[in-house]
Amino acid sequence: MASDPQIKNSNVDVLIIGAGPAGVIAADWLARFTKYGVKTRVVDKRSHKVFTGQADGLNPRSIEMFQSFNIANKIVSEANPMNEVCFWAPNESHGGIERGRRIPDTIPGISRYVQSVLHQGRIERHILDDMNEKSNGTMKIERGVLPETLEVNEELCQDDNAYPVKVGIRQLSEEESRPKLGSKNGEVESGLYKSNLVKDEDDDVEFKPDVPVGDREIINAKYVIGADGAHSWVRRQLGFKMQGEGSDFVWGVVDGVPITNFPDIRCRAAIHSNAGSMMIIPREGSLVRLYIQLNLQVDEGGHVDRSLITPKMLMDQAKAVFHPYSIEIPDIMWYTGYQVGQRLTSEYAKNDRVFIAGDACHTHSPKAGQGMNASMADTYNLCWKIGHVLAGHAPRSILKTYESERRPFAEHLIMNDAQLAKLFSGKPLSSAELNELGVDMKDFENILERGISFFLGTSIEYFNSTATANGRDGRLSSKQELAKNIPVGQRFPSHQVVSQFDGRHYHLVDTMFADGQFTIVLFAGNMDKQVNRQRLQTIAQRLDSDDGVVSKYTPKDRQRDGVIDVKTVHCGGRTNIEVHEFPQPTIYPPGTYNKLYVDDVSYHAGHGEAYKNYDISKEDGAVVVVRPDHFVGLVTSLDGAGMDDVDKYFSGLLKTVPAEQRNSAKDIKVIPQPKV
């Protein structure tokens, strides 16, 4: 087929297969590299995006990720933040449920965002709008497109200019790309056709030799990302195996507006009852989602008869759990059922040319609401790396850090999820039976509470990676003690600072929206002191030199802050220093107002106390390198040794630009101050 001269043949830098959460984040990242000529295509076999049902849980870290793309506000304004988890357990005397503890759903202070819920379709919509904007309208999802063949030419894999991956695709007919089993059960929208309880109908859509040649195309890609979900076709082509355990717990899901006298219907409520377990997720508007444990047994790997799972069966079970409270959902919007199991792929990448991401790599219960979060975080990690390699800024070796960073996370996730799922599906209950039966209420709550910290996503740590200098790969160690609350390998925490130029207050990360660049944050210390001004001057000389990291890794035809951006946060009095007293041009490039900040009181939002919150000494200061995905790469000192560390950090990650092609500070015109 590949040799049929009549079949259309095309080249592309990146081909993304699958436009679920993982695929659209990949696309949105790569859209930001279209400015460097990177070409990306996205195909999905379905003709329509998700409209109802599916994932809706967003953890604070995912919202921080949206923030880095500057789309958090749109999403937050539509989402329902969850504030409280209420635990319910059987009352010993009447046997119905009663409220136990309440705890905050997000640990206060850990992020400026909280656990929130928004329908997956809306989230994807906002990401796709951003992709469209950032790619200047050049990228769109090609729907109803089925990949049929995938070949990797291993000999070409070391050649940066080659297209080693060949993917044959076919345009499906409208009929083929619609879910065949139908997604309706009478009037009610059903998600069963996507559930792991039934055989994947799509496996039937296979290579058809007799379709018209015009519907086929061979795409030669430099990179392919398989973001094609739990049944991943890409994964199967590569021969990677899903490893791990299944489980015989079966859960049902129902979405709708309930009529109930249950008092915590607007809280996340974790209910253990004598009739089974349930989880309530309050959603946007007055919508609520119920996760309902079912009295159904399925063997590991087996399938159930989908006709068993009906809206009525799910609601009957919910009513039994709710006793003595009543609940009705007059119009069920969507329902599904699934079996809880934890599995992880044997490999993440083939020759660092074909990657899989999201549910294609890991599956687990939707209970802790991690599926969408974990899937988006995979490609958020991967795609700035691919972008920089394609833009010519980075060597292909950084692609190794995708698996080295994301696999440990997935292992951790699956372990936590297994524990939680077990607890959730265990049959508890009356406090009397506690220790005898498998599950202790206290245990349950404690594990959930500890789990929360992991599930919030803000404590994820990358190690064993050339891109995080936390010393665990023996390459480079940070001076973590200079900024104890900026842990290397974790996401850069944000605190409020004030613009030197206009006194406006900002969250520090809001000054560095993700556009591909690394950021060097110079915590320059107290500029009221001459000695600290002098120190910054010394750093500036190094940064302004043609061997400084900014010049060395930025080609002439890029914006000077396009690869490495330098921001300064000092902690003197804002009005004690004039902007022109900051070293020009690298630290204060003339006409640029987003490089200089101060940890000082603001007019309208108090004092951010950034130095205190980061635990940085106002005398010593610190230098922090923040990666394009807002993870901390390096913490070091504000002196020559520190600048050596910075050099060393980037030398492992970026490609040195030949001397004559460097972006030089000398090209920037500085307007002298008036002499009066």
Added chain:
Amino acid sequence: MASDPQIKNSNVDVLIIGAGPAGVIAADWLARFTKYGVKTRVVDKRSHKVFTGQADGLNPRSIEMFQSFNIANKIVSEANPMNEVCFWAPNESHGGIERGRRIPDTIPGISRYVQSVLHQGRIERHILDDMNEKSNGTMKIERGVLPETLEVNEELCQDDNAYPVKVGIRQLSEEESRPKLGSKNGEVESGLYKSNLVKDEDDDVEFKPDVPVGDREIINAKYVIGADGAHSWVRRQLGFKMQGEGSDFVWGVVDGVPITNFPDIRCRAAIHSNAGSMMIIPREGSLVRLYIQLNLQVDEGGHVDRSLITPKMLMDQAKAVFHPYSIEIPDIMWYTGYQVGQRLTSEYAKNDRVFIAGDACHTHSPKAGQGMNASMADTYNLCWKIGHVLAGHAPRSILKTYESERRPFAEHLIMNDAQLAKLFSGKPLSSAELNELGVDMKDFENILERGISFFLGTSIEYFNSTATANGRDGRLSSKQELAKNIPVGQRFPSHQVVSQFDGRHYHLVDTMFADGQFTIVLFAGNMDKQVNRQRLQTIAQRLDSDDGVVSKYTPKDRQRDGVIDVKTVHCGGRTNIEVHEFPQPTIYPPGTYNKLYVDDVSYHAGHGEAYKNYDISKEDGAVVVVRPDHFVGLVTSLDGAGMDDVDKYFSGLLKTVPAEQRNSAKDIKVIPQPKV
């Protein structure tokens, strides 16, 4: 013409003439009444909306108004907030300018929004998008439409069902509706064609007898709003006169991205120099607007030769003022010139059927950035009243309060503006010459500082009005002492409260987006005490009765909270009371989660201390009636006498619904609590 049977003849509830800031706010308000069958049309003689230049200053009150329409976030995220005003004056030794004081541009704590700047075209865009959504896509602006005739049939004016205003309109050709003098000066966009310095070219577009009949239409309207700007055609048809003073100060305006070494280019800078005065307004992106005092004299009412005002002439003057700093604007985006004068219309309304609003009523200098704010506030005040009259909820008499509320404001505005304009254009300067010359720097700064409080828009007070029970019209007095910081007649200040249902924190006004309804806020006091629960129960009985204000003023076919919404804010512990312990159904209508709030600590945003901030006793509580435009109508006591006041308040504003057509609390189904 009106009798020509071939001319199309149509009826409409409201015809808005002019789609500038005043017109679009009018349209957006009335869009919210389409659900009650109210039909509104908007015509504008220009074929395109504003794209560059014109107003851009938004005061905090205008942003609060956008918040009430739930569009503040969109606008704020694009706008540039202004934080600091820097005063510059001549240095005695070198004669160039030097920085004096810095003050915050918005008084901290007065609003959660600050003075901000965003291009008028973007603001109008967001309002029009909202109009479209709220009218379910039924409303759009009809552009290139010129009104030619306007007649009011006074005999019909007392008849609620009549269409007493006849407006003849004509569809202009594309050529006619484009500004004839052109808006370009070489490559540069010029606003001179709209300036008061040159004769209004549009006055030439007049009644043409020989256009095809198909381009004409007679619109019979119940109400007409003339929002057609400073040269208002509607005002001229009604024979209202603009009264007040002109002035011979001429100012120029330039927009662009400057190259400069002036340190305060991102602050609002008020510069007095030996060469003249200037005001710097930092805008979105790196844009800056310069308001430049010109060395041009124009007689009162006279016009200047527009060829005198060129980009070069403006920049030469700016450079002279800036000495010893340098400034260049390589690409001027837009420029204009105008003459400062203060004028007010003799009347606001004809028979309470035709109203004028915005620049049609009042003109003043753009210096304090009030034009757009004041214009939008006019129709924001007017249109919920028209909406309620047309929906049948309110008698026509409430329309009188438009002029009685807005004229005193305009007088105040014009007085303040005259003072400011004089100070700004005065020739000051070196501190030595201070008292001899007309302007004292201290004076100037003090007046500006006092002016700020007025110009922020948050202290505007309506009195002499049936819609504000501050006793000045002798009708009804508030018990202001029960909530000292909720001044009757001013906008309802907002503080944080927490939802009883899910623990989420809200700004109180964010729980009551403007949809036409009045809101009764019951500050119910400390619900931990039985006596306070009992008191709320007594209030509830009255509200649940068929003679209570909610039932009495709400027809059966309206949502029960569509005319008067009741919210409760208590101050006991949130977890000390269950939701079903609040009186059902009026105070807690089952299935409704946006009525019950508590002044308690939140998980993520501290304690709002609403009672303390409003100065309401936690024992006594208070009742506050908030108007649809978020102005405070009444403050009274949480007892029978207070409820009598509430009755009395609404009796002057709303129409009593006949007993059998009332929306009754008895129709609401309450689910009983389980008995265990």
